[in-house]
Amino acid sequence: MSQLVYITTEPTQTHLETKTNPIWIHPHLIESTDPIKGRQFRVSAPIPKNTVLLVDRPYSIIPVVDNPTDNDDLICSNPACNRRAPRNTRKTCPNTCLGDVAWCGSVCRGKDSLRHGFECGWLKRYAVSIRSKYGEYDFGMLWIIVRLLASRHCQRLDLDSGLELDPGLKCNGWRGIESLCGSQETWPCDMVKSWTGFVKRYLLDGPLLPHGMSAEQVLHVICQEEANSFGLYPRETGRFPVPWPVVGRGVQYAGAVYPTASMANHSCWPNVVHKADENGHMVFTACRDIFPGEECCISYFDLAEYTDLTSRRERLRELFRFVCRCERCVDEEPEEVSEWIDMGGFMS
Numbered sequence: 001m002s003q004l005v006y007i008t009t010e011p012t013q014t015h016l017e018t019k020t021n022p023i024w025i026h027p028h029l030i031e032s033t034d035p036i037k038g039r040q041f042r043v044s045a046p047i048p049k050n051t052v053l054l055v056d057r058p059y060s061i062i063p064v065v066d067n068p069t070d071n072d073d074l075i076c077s078n079p080a081c082n083r084r085a086p087r088n089t090r091k092t093c094p095n096t097c098l099g100d101v102a103w104c105g106s107v108c109r110g111k112d113s114l115r116h117g118f119e120c121g122w123l124k125r126y127a128v129s130i131r132s133k134y135g136e137y138d139f140g141m142l143w144i145i146v147r148l149l150a151s152r153h154c155q156r157l158d159l160d161s162g163l164e165l166d167p168g169l170k171c172n173g174w175r176g177i178e179s180l181c182g183s184q185e186t187w188p189c190d191m192v193k194s195w196t197g198f199v200k201r202y203l204l205d206g207p208l209l210p211h212g213m214s215a216e217q218v219l220h221v222i223c224q225e226e227a228n229s230f231g232l233y234p235r236e237t238g239r240f241p242v243p244w245p246v247v248g249r250g251v252q253y254a255g256a257v258y259p260t261a262s263m264a265n266h267s268c269w270p271n272v273v274h275k276a277d278e279n280g281h282m283v284f285t286a287c288r289d290i291f292p293g294e295e296c297c298i299s300y301f302d303l304a305e306y307t308d309l310t311s312r313r314e315r316l317r318e319l320f321r322f323v324c325r326c327e328r329c330v331d332e333e334p335e336e337v338s339e340w341i342d343m344g345g346f347m348s
């Protein structure tokens with residue numbers, strides 16, 4: 001059922017540093033489909049430990065920091081940069097739309113003017129009130145959606161946003177966003193209802209947000225974003241067995257949607273670790289030797305924090321609403337639970 005999709009050259013330092021190169025995929029990384037998990041990555045030939053398997057750039061990325069004015073972790077808003085914007089050298093929005101919006105310098109601010117122009121009025125009008133009314137999580141979710149729409153806007157105008165489509169890569173650009181899993185059926189009715197309200201209040205097509213999509217389409221994008229977005233942390237996620245002494249992945253500094261990296265399924269015994277580089281590009285690295293035909297999985301959470309089967313499954317249920325069917329969980333589960341899940345039951 002698997003097909004070879006990606007043929008690329010070997011990664012080079014120059015490639016990893018190039019901002020216009022949308023993504024890099026190891027030639028032995030292939031896409032296939034699993035009847036339960038959906039799309040997945042597999043390898044077609046042996047992959048030695050420590051090999052870089054994927055470098056993907058975000059289609060939408062937002063900073064996630066407390067007190068942006070005091071924080072050196074704020075990222076540059078220019079998608080072609082996304083480096084840290086230290087407080088003493090950063091440039092802010094002349095329209096003072098939001099303290100979390102910054103650029104590492106005036107060159108990046110100038111290059112990002114079209115993309116930021118799409119979000120600026122919306123942020124100025126709604127950011128403070130959404131934050132105070134609904135809190136940081138919902139504000140972040142809505143801002144990621146606005147930034148997805150902003151990237152789509154730039155891509156449609158065919159401007160040099162650094163997000164241009166490569167015809168050989170079906171997961172890149174807005175087409176990649178459209179291919180993400182997640183729909184109204186994935187999420188409980190009360191969440192979908194609340195998101196429907198958000199769309200009507202804050203995300204409708206209009207002069208403030210000229211995206212040309214219907215409310216139903218925007219709601220679908222939220223359902224996809226919630227099933228696929230990544231938190232960015234200063235240290236890698238997914239080493240197992242957990243090294244001793246335990247070193248956590250650190251404090252989240254950004255949230256992002258990666259069209260290709262989103263194809264990776266979760267395992268509680270992952271063979272791939274993931275971490276964003278200094279440009280916010282998501283890098284997948286083999287954390288052990290991987291054999292031909294094996295699935296490549298990352299961990300969606302910090303394995304040092306959730307150790308037993310129940311807490312791991314509960315975490316995934318909370319975050320993504322699925323029952324983990326990775327090798328480790330299936331091995332650890334009592335037989336009657338396994339039969340119940342196979343019959344379509346859901347763990348509560």
Ligand SMILES: C[S@@+](CC[C@H](N)C(=O)[O-])C[C@H]1O[C@@H](n2cnc3c(N)ncnc32)[C@H](O)[C@@H]1O
Nearest residue numbers: 037038039181262263264265266322324325326
């Ligand atoms: C980020 S997407 C991964 C790619 C996805 N399989 C696809 O088809 O696009 C996350 C979704 O994949 C599925 N998934 C990922 N890991 C899984 C696992 N360990 N067990 C069961 N389903 C899994 C769940 O449906 C989850 O909501």
